[in-house]
Amino acid sequence: MRAVQIDRTGGPEVLTVTDLPAPDPGPGQVLVDVEAAGVNYIDTYRRSGVYPLDLPAVLGSEGAGRVRATGEGVEGFAPGQLVAWKEAPGSYAEQVLVPAAELVPVPDGVDAATAAAVLLQGLTAHYLATDTFAAGPGTWALVHAGAGGVGLLLTQVLKLRGANVLTTVSTPAKAELSRAAGADDVVVGYDGSTARARELTGGAGVDVVYDSVGKDTFDASLDALRPRGLMVLFGGSSGQVPPFDVQRLNAKGSLFLTRPTLASYTRDRAELLARTDELLGWVAAGRLDVRVGRTYPLDEARRAHEDLQGRRTTGKLLLIP
Numbered sequence: 667m668r669a670v671q672i673d674r675t676g677g678p679e680v681l682t683v684t685d686l687p688a689p690d691p692g693p694g695q696v697l698v699d700v701e702a703a704g705v706n707y708i709d710t711y712r713r714s715g716v717y718p719l720d721l722p723a724v725l726g727s728e729g730a731g732r733v734r735a736t737g738e739g740v741e742g743f744a745p746g747q748l749v750a751w752k753e754a755p756g757s758y759a760e761q762v763l764v765p766a767a768e769l770v771p772v773p774d775g776v777d778a779a780t781a782a783a784v785l786l787q788g789l790t791a792h793y794l795a796t797d798t799f800a801a802g803p804g805t806w807a808l809v810h811a812g813a814g815g816v817g818l819l820l821t822q823v824l825k826l827r828g829a830n831v832l833t834t835v836s837t838p839a840k841a842e843l844s845r846a847a848g849a850d851d852v853v854v855g856y857d858g859s860t861a862r863a864r865e866l867t868g869g870a871g872v873d874v875v876y877d878s879v880g881k882d883t884f885d886a887s888l889d890a891l892r893p894r895g896l897m898v899l900f901g902g903s904s905g906q907v908p909p910f911d912v913q914r915l916n917a918k919g920s921l922f923l924t925r926p927t928l929a930s931y932t933r934d935r936a937e938l939l940a941r942t943d944e945l946l947g948w949v950a951a952g953r954l955d956v957r958v959g960r961t962y963p964l965d966e967a968r969r970a971h972e973d974l975q976g977r978r979t980t981g982k983l984l985l986i987p
Contacts, residue, residue, distance in 0.1 A: 668987065669759035670967045672713055673722040681713065681968050686724070688761055691737035695763045698749060701778035702961075703757045704728035704786055705983035707903060710971045725967065726758030726985070730772060730781035740766045748772040750781040750942075752789060752928070758967055760987040767935055770942045775950035783982035784819070784956045786928070788945045790900070791820040793931035795827055798924060799874040799896050803828035806872040808863050808890050810856070810879045811903065812849055813840035815959070815982045820876060821847040822954055832866060834859045834883075836977055843980050847955070856883050863890035871895055871919075881905035893919030900926055903977075957981030 671684045691697040703726045711717045713725060730750040733743050743749065743766065750772050751757075754764040772781045795801045801824050809824070811817045812833025824831050825848035833849045834856050835841050841852040851866060853859045856879070863872045871892035877883050880902030887897055899907065915921040932938040948954035959981035962970045966985075973979050 667760040668964055669724045669756065670726065670964050670985070671722050671724050672719065674715065675721050679713070679715075681725075683964050683967075686759075689763050691735050691740075691763055693738040694740060694766050695737040696733055696740055696743055696749070696766050696769055697735040697737075698729075698731045698751075698762055698764055698769075699734050700729050700757060700760055700762055700987050701731040702729055702782035703759075703985040703987070704782050705962075705967075705970045705974060705985060706786060707901065707974065709758075710975055713971060724756035724759055726762075727753050727755055728782065728786045729754070729757040729762065730778040730785070731762075732778075734761065736766070742766075743769060743771075748778060748781070750778075750785045752786040752932075758964060758985055760964075768938075770939065770946075773946050773950045776946055779958060779961070779984060779986075780949060780956050781946070782984055783815075783958050784945065784949055784954070785942070787815040787982065788819050788949075788954070788956070789932065789941050790816050790928055791823045792941050792945050793926070793928065794820055794876055794898060794900065795823040795829075797931060798898055798926050801827045801829040801874065805829040805874070806863075806867050807831050808859060808872045808875045808887070809833045809849075810859070810875070810877045810883050810887070811835070812844040812847070812852065813980045814878070815957075816878060816901075818843065818847045818957055818981060819954065821849050824848075826948070826953065830866075832859070832863055832872065840980055843957070856886055859883075860886045860889045867892065874898060876900065878902075879904045880907050888914065888918055888921060891918070891921055894922065895919070896922045896924065898924055898926065903975075959983055961986050963987075
């Protein structure tokens with residue numbers, strides 16, 4: 667099988683498409699023929715060494731495809747069944763071994779590319795809008811990077827729950843995409859987000875800020891919040907936020923700050939299935955629009971990473987084996 671492999675053991679980083687032996691599923695594992703693999707920021711961190719890997723290693727962790735074979739003890743999955751997963755190392759490949767506990771069935775009406783595009787980012791949007799902060803009618807939310815993969819989905823989930831949404835984007839073209847996803851107002855650039863948040867809320871500030879940008883937006887995000895508002899820092903595309911004095915939260919109105927991860931909101935299979943059932947149900951019913959920004963062959967995995975890091979994309983990027 668062909669797979670995108672990273673190696674730095676001989677010096678500089680090398681990313682190649684390599685022929686590897688097809689794997690066999692062990693106990694509790696499912697062998698899947700990959701039809702689409704999701705490209706995520708964490709993949710770039712693993713490629714560059716920010717998140718260490720035992721090298722050489724096959725990149726990728728998210729995707730969708732058809733079950734080829736199941737290992738001992740696996741129940742509920744059959745050959746040919748369309749499935750998706752958010753965490754299976756080695757997903758940039760024609761085949762991948764996925765723990766059965768991580769696999770979710772894909773309902774009728776959702777194809778493999780859509781499932782691969784929505785699962786990780788859609789689950790992120792789901793927990794952010796339902797549990798990290800229970801958005802509802804009357805809520806004002808500020809979403810940075812509103813035209814990105816998570817941003818477009820998060821905006822839609824917030825609107826499904828009745829919230830008001832202000833987003834920030836980097837270009838006028840991305841502003842149109844964000845409005846099409848349901849944003850009530852859009853700011854091009856980050857500098858004007860605090861002032862606009864105050865204007866839209868009569869000076870009070872928004873209830874919650876969802877910030878995946880990090881270093882470049884963190885201060886403005888805090889300033890956009892109402893007293894006792896919640897700052898949700900769930901990424902750092904511009905760099906990690908440096909240490910800061912927590913007394914700032916007190917001074918700005920007893921603010922709350924959280925740094926959530928998806929793993930904490932899918933702690934067991936029951937929670938994973940509950941979230942994916944609702945998420946994929948929205949997609950199948952046409953209530954959630956999943957935007958695939960670009961697709962790339964395995965050979966162009968590096969270009970996909972560069973496009974993602976260079977903020978040259980909107981929606982989800984996929985590799986198609």
